[in-house]
Structure formats: C-alpha cells, structure tokens
Amino acid sequence: MPELSDLNELFGRLADGDRRAFTPVFQLLWPPTLRLCRRMMPVEADASDAAQAALLRILERASEYDRHRPALPWALGIASWECRTLRKRNERLHETSESTPESDDGASAEAQEQHDLIAAAIEAMGTLAPIDRETLLSTYWETASTASGATLRKRRARALTRLRNAFRRLYGLD
Amino acid sequence: MDSINLSHLQRRARLRYERARWVRGALAFTPALVVVGVAAVLSKRPSSALVLGALMFATGVTLLWRGQAVGRAVLPGFLAGLIPLSLALWANLTHGCTGDHCSSLCLPACAVGGVAAGLAVSTVALRLRQGWRFWLGAAAISMLTAAMGCACVGYTGVLGLGAGFSVGFAPQALRRVFASTS
Numbered sequence: 001m002p003e004l005s006d007l008n009e010l011f012g013r014l015a016d017g018d019r020r021a022f023t024p025v026f027q028l029l030w031p032p033t034l035r036l037c038r039r040m041m042p043v044e045a046d047a048s049d050a051a052q053a054a055l056l057r058i059l060e061r062a063s064e065y066d067r068h069r070p071a072l073p074w075a076l077g078i079a080s081w082e083c084r085t086l087r088k089r090n091e092r093l094h095e096t097s098e099s100t101p102e103s104d105d106g107a108s109a110e111a112q113e114q115h116d117l118i119a120a121a122i123e124a125m126g127t128l129a130p131i132d133r134e135t136l137l138s139t140y141w142e143t144a145s146t147a148s149g150a151t152l153r154k155r156r157a158r159a160l161t162r163l164r165n166a167f168r169r170l171y172g173l174d
Numbered sequence: 175m176d177s178i179n180l181s182h183l184q185r186r187a188r189l190r191y192e193r194a195r196w197v198r199g200a201l202a203f204t205p206a207l208v209v210v211g212v213a214a215v216l217s218k219r220p221s222s223a224l225v226l227g228a229l230m231f232a233t234g235v236t237l238l239w240r241g242q243a244v245g246r247a248v249l250p251g252f253l254a255g256l257i258p259l260s261l262a263l264w265a266n267l268t269h270g271c272t273g274d275h276c277s278s279l280c281l282p283a284c285a286v287g288g289v290a291a292g293l294a295v296s297t298v299a300l301r302l303r304q305g306w307r308f309w310l311g312a313a314a315i316s317m318l319t320a321a322m323g324c325a326c327v328g329y330t331g332v333l334g335l336g337a338g339f340s341v342g343f344a345p346q347a348l349r350r351v352f353a354s355t356s
Contacts, residue, residue, distance in 0.1 A: 016242055016245070017239075017242045017245055018242060022188060022191065026184050030180065048178055052178065052183055055183065055187060056186060056187050056190050059188075059190060059191045060191060060194045061194065062191055062194075063194060063195055063241075
C-alpha cells in the first residue's frame with residue numbers, strides 16, 4: 001500500500017508518463033480530496049460530486065506537475081478551486097430556481113413549505129386555550145361566535161397574539 | 175460514500191489523463207509543423223516531404239504521449255534531424271559541376287548530414303545515460319525529420335541518409351552495448 005510520503009515521487013513519475021504510478025496516486029489522493037471537499041461543501045452529495053470532479057481534474061493535469069514542488073498542496077489547490085467553482089455554480093442554480101417558481105422543482109418545494117407551515121400552525125393551535133381556538137376557527141371559517149362586536153375583536157386579538165407567541169416559542173420565528 | 179464507484183472513477187480519470195497527454199504532446203510538437211511546411215516549400219518533392227512530415231509529426235506526438243525515455247528522445251532527435259534536413263534543402267538549391275557535367279548534391283548532403291545526426295543522437299544518449307528506448311526514439315524522429323529533405327532523389331537519398339546515420343550512430347551504440355555487458 002503506498003504511503004502519502006511517496007506522493008511526490010509517484011506524481012513525478014506520473015508526470016513523466018509512468019503509468020504504473022497512476023493507481024497508487026489515485027488511491028493516495030482520493031481520501032484527502034474527499035475530506036477537503038466535505039469541509040468546503042455544505043451538502044454531502046455536492047461534496048462527493050466535487051471530490052470526483054476535482055480528482056479528475058488533478059489527474060488530467062498530472063503531466064503539468066513540477067517535481068520540485070510538493071505534490072499534495074498542488075493537488076489540493078486544484079481540488080479547492082474545483083470545489084469553489086462547483087459551489088458557486090450551485091449557488092447560481094439555486095438563485096435561478098428561486099426566481100422561477102413555475103418550474104416543477106420550485107413548485108414542489110413551495111408546496112412542501114406550505115404543508116410544513118400548516119402543520120406548524122396546527123401544532124401551535126393545539127397549545128392554545130379552547131376559547132382562543134374557537135375564536136380563531138370561527139374567524140377563519142366566518143361562522144358565528146359566542147361573542148360579537150368589541151368583545152369578539154378583543155378575543156380575536158388576544159388569540160392571535162397567543163398563537164403568534166406559541167408559534168415563536170415552538171419554532172423560533174413568526 | 176459507499177455509493178461512489180471508485181473503479182469507474184479511476185477509469186474515467188485514466189481516460190482524462192491519457193487524453194490530456196495526447197493534447198499536450200500535440201501542442202508541444204506543433205512547432206515541428208513549421209519545419210514540415212518549410213521542407214515542403216523548399217523540397218523538390220513536396221508531396222513526399224508532406225507525407226514524411228506527417229509521419230514524423232505523428233511519431234513525435236505518440237512518443238511525447240508515451241513519455242519517459244521515448245518522450246525525452248523527441249527533442250534531441252528532432253534537432254539532430256535538422257542537420258541533414260538543412261543540408262539536403264540547401265543541396266536542392268544548388269548543384270556541383272565538374273567541366274560540362276553537373277550533378278545534384280542531395281545524396282552526399284544526406285549522407286554527411288546522416289553521419290552528423292547519428293553522431294549527435296548517440297552522443298546525447300550516451301551523455302544522458304539513456305536506455306535503448308531513448309536511442310530508438312531519437313533515431314526514429316531524427317531519420318524522419320531528415321527524410322523530408324532527403325527524398326529529393328527518391329529512396330536513394332533516404333538510403334544515403336540511413337547509411338550515414340548508421341555510420342555516425344553505430345560506434346557510440348556499440349560502445350554503450352559493450353559497456354553495459356562488461
């Protein structure tokens with residue numbers, strides 16, 4: 001099994017065209033490249049994609065390696081550049097998908113978000129007193145309530161404030 | 175991470191590596207095409223010069239792609255081949271006359287240039303302590319480079335080049351063979 005300390009020599013041989021050095025270089029480079037990409041990319045799947053793309057790029061440029069320089073920093077420099085490029089591309093894609101909600105992915109994400117919000121609201125409603133729940137439901141469905149006029153408005157205001165507080169307490173946001 | 179097929183990734187990486195070496199070899203040897211162009215313009219047989227030039231370019235790119243000793247042999251071989259090529263192209267522009275009889279200087283130029291190229295290749299190979307792959311690679315590129323000009327009198331010129339090259343090449347090659355066996 002090759003050691004990381006052999007990498008300079010192996011990379012030098014690979015740059016010169018010695019194909020026997022290819023597999024050891026590949027085996028030695030994969031773990032540190034993956035580790036670096038995991039640190040740089042927030043999503044595991046993206047990190048894996050970036051590490052693969054980075055390794056392809058490193059080995060594509062193996063013939064450019066200058067044997068007077070240490071191989072690992074040179075290789076990881078290429079890998080970090082590749083990760084940065086992929087991250088920026090993903091961010092741009094994300095921005096594009098946010099600006100076009102008509103797309104299928106965007107619509108399904110929005111529906112999921114709506115579903116989560118309703119579930120959260122119902123959860124928060126469950127923590128309210130029965131009188132507050134009744135007031136909010138009758139307001140929502142526009143049905144008759146036990147109170148009317150100023151009393152109903154005050155009850156509704158209090159119930160909404162309690163619902164907002166419960167929501168904030170449960171989810172940390174409004 | 176178990177989902178990553180590393181052997182598939184390695185195959186893809188190997189393909190990229192090889193492709194990059196081909197491109198790099200072709201780009202590095204592109205200046206040789208200028209010599210091919212000059213040889214085609216100045217040669218009496220441009221089509222032969224172009225065919226041999228294409229062969230020389232393809233061989234050079236292949237050797238650079240392979241790398242190691244044969245890759246390192248390309249530049250010295252090419253430079254050595256320029257000696258007989260220059261002489262042959264010069265011979266195309268002039269001729270030797272004795273009394274009322276004139277003859278082409280192509281064949282002698284190729285033979286003399288071949289000796290010089292053979293000596294140059296073998297000296298470099300010996301100095302750099304290179305193996306037989308280097309000797310073969312440099313000799314092939316050198317001969318093909320020179321052959322673009324030495325086709326001026328047909329195959330005879332190329333044969334003259336080969337004979338001259340062998341004369342220049344053989345002593346050092348034998349010296350190396352005997353040195354390695356003793």
